[in-house]
Amino acid sequence: MPLKIKLIFISLVLFIFGTSLLALQEKRDLNSDFNFFGPQKPSENSISLIVGGDIMLSRGIGRWAKREGYDRTFANSGFNPLTQFPSYNSGQALMFFNLESPFSPTDNDKAQGGFLFRANSGNIQILKDIRANNTLLLSLANNHTNNAGGQGILFTKETLKNANIPNFGAGMDKDEAQTLLKVKKNGLNLCFQAYSYDGSFYTHNKIPFARNPLDKDLLFSDLNKMEKLNCDFKILSLHRGAEYKIKANTRQKQLAHQLIDQGADLIIGNHSHIPGEREIYKDKVIFYSLGNFLFDQDRGKNASGKTFDYIRDFDKKRLTVPTYIPLLAELKLTKTSTGIHSSLPNFKSAEIKKGQFIPLNPQTLSGILEKISPKNISQ
Secondary structure (H helix, E strand, O other): OOHHHHHHHHHHHHHHHHHHHHHHHHHHHOOOOOOOOOOOOOOEEEEEEEEEEEEOOOHHHHHHHHHHOOOHHHOOOOOOHHHHOHHHHOOOEEEEEEEOOOEOOOOOOOOOOOOOOOEOHHHHHHHHHHHOOOEEEEEOOOOOOOOOHHHHHHHHHHHHHHOOOOEEOEEOOHHHHOOOEEEEEOOEEEEEEEEEOOOEEEEEOOEEEEEOEOOHHHHHHHHHHHHHOOOOEEEEEEEOOOOOOOOOOHHHHHHHHHHHHOOOOEEEEEOOOOEOOEEEEOOEEEEOOEOEEEOOOOOOEEOOOOOOOOEEEOOOOEEEEOOOOOEEEEEEEEEEOOEEEEOOOEEEEOEEEOOEEEOOOHHHHHHHHHHOOOOEEOO
């Protein structure tokens, strides 16, 4: 075969082969989910859930905000510990905290205001700034729910409603308090409810109000309701335990295990004001406490004797009761064709200083995580 004909033949083969590859590549680009070299990935629905501890907007927090502006928490490019989570920055996070102070027309914004927490409604801006472009959920079931009486509960519910912040665990009557919160996001159904060790049903100045009691029969009943509502994840907030103690007591652990045996998927404890023990039980996460998220206890407490539990602060170079160190945990909740799963928690932290945040020494955080490290319980 003459050389010229050979060259023409080779060129024609290369052209046809190249055109075929180009067509194949264009076909692959039309469907980026298709894996040319293997099976198609299973469909996945997921949510990033960020959980934290107590938010108290009265006393010193309210006083600083009233003096410097209700947007002061993250003002002047202040450090926001939530920005350590990419899901928060993208506006895709679902967040949970415990609101420790009711809103009230008669606030208690004093540096040393005692233990009656009543927040000025202007502090709703702080919650909006915490939420940013994400979804914020709040528990109202705690031992300060009634600090402003029934009128305070009504005022709090109205203030949160106007700010589009869902809440649960307390209300103007038993039925409202016991109404579960169901959140639908990214193809998943999450159900929440909250309870307090001193919960009950009251009347104050002829105004009734309620916060859910920490009653095992009620908890079991609510889990059954969640099951009937086709909830993918059942999340319970329990306000209980000894203050300033890291280790959970036997009764706390027994109840948490019973609730998971009954179908709960995540237990979030609060009340102790410091990060508490965490646990993995039957592949479910239990936080016995995440400490204060935003509070005016920024000096901590002296670590003396066995009264309180303490950690080492590597910046302060001393042992301290960490009331000023909020612990945040992110869980990725995923629903796939093979079932429903929760990741292990991804922890971040900070330090509170006069109602604002500063970064925490990494050694201090490592020490806290070591102190609260989980124990795997046999099934």
